Amino acid sequence: MQLFDTLRREDCGIAPLDGKTYRFYCCGPTVYGPAHIGNFRTFVLQDVFRRTLETGGMRTLHVRNITDVDDKTIRDSQKSGQSLKAFTDQWKEKFHSDCDALACLPPHIEPSAVEHIPQQIAMIGALVEKGHAYVSDDGSVYFKISSFPGYGKLSRLDERELDLGKTQNARASSDEYEKDSISDFVLWKTRRDDDGENFWESPWGQGRPGWHLECSAMIQEYLGDTFDLHSGGVDLVFPHHENEIAQSRCACGGNFAAHWFHITHLLVDGGKMSKSLGNMHTLSDLREKGFTPMEVRYVLIGAHYRKQLNFTLDSLSGAKEALHKLAKSAAKLAENMGGETSLPAADFGLFQPAWDALNNDLNTPAALGAIFTGLREASKLTGNEAAAALAGLNRILKALGITLPETSGDDSEVPADIRELAETRWSARSNKDWATSDKLRDQLSALGWAAKDGKDGYQLSKL
């Protein structure tokens, strides 16, 4: 497939460096609260990326970290009176269940920062030894940016106002740490009172690793000094990924990531998502509003990953209908197959354009559009042609991570009292007692149920 590379700023062919397994790393969540849909846009699109590679027959090695020690996790664990581990475990669990609900494949390896302190200390040691890092008077260790000429390439610092020299002069006086240069970033934070019990021993005294370092250390551990691709939200380009490049290349040699894949932030109702605006949706919030995780996923893949996606409740409703339409079409195809069985497809058939779209810079919205277009043709088919179409459809849906809702109403979960009302209504209706029938229909809908009448019976569905 072709994918836009953030560093090279052009579409690049995606293929494993070692010819066997495509190895990629995604910056994972900081587990100090529930992840929001903005976070999930990134994780869902990374999931589609992986599924696309795998659907194309590639083997993958997907590594995604858990940040379980930083300022926020320490601060909020103390606020809640829990140990750091108990606190982060609970949010890690929540994250996993949300990911499952959104049909995101779990990464093959999910290392946590706390579990890789020795690796991080070792990397800092290497950087100090090679002259890329220095120890300040208080025992903190900083990366010396001036020692790495390639610094700023990913985020194109030289084309922005962030001239390093200028930044130093502008901020040197306001920073509490002693540093050679203000832009130097911290690798090891010396222990402070408000860290509580959250500190580790190191050659530079008690403290904890800096945030940027954990990814570099874990990447080195599981993917080595050169691997295929590194991904995250756009906000991570600078300084996080820039710092990772500096740390890893200086400490380990190697080229670090061959490609960079960044997902643009989403907007909510046309603006930035923020707590103060009350538009910080979590998956749980949306479920309470009656939307399914699959509907959320559908919305999240409904715009190209390099464009801002305008997330609205209306688009979620649209997703609900669109998924329903897909499910109906798939059911009709199955019906039209007659006695044929739908075998796993060797190709995409009518849905080849959708597959092509995915492979063209992961164009998920174009792929979705192509699915509906293909379905229009598919609906005319019968027998083994319908079977082949259904197989192609299932294959492309799997690549997108979409599972279809049930088309036939599930009557098994109807409460007894609702069932009774509906039965009464049906008999009234059968007796052409329209007044009673309509009255009971209103009652049912007030209770949240809709009765859909057919020739020989009715079906109940939740409103």
Add this chain to the structure above:
RNA sequence: GGCGGAGUCGCCAAGUGGUAAGGCAAUGGUUUGCAAAACCGUCAUUCGUGGGUUCGAUUCCCACCUCCGCCUCCA
């Protein structure tokens, strides 16, 4: 101020130097006791504004307007 992105039907959203995918909504019809559901159909001569290049631009160039994001932790 610097950097970057974007303005395409009511909403969401693809796309292209050759005349606008798709979804939602809306709307007409079939069906229905009436609805709902289902099914069939309709739905941008036009792509922020003004110029320019071109046989031809929504797509390229210039100017302008508007919006958004980043530049501090952030997916």
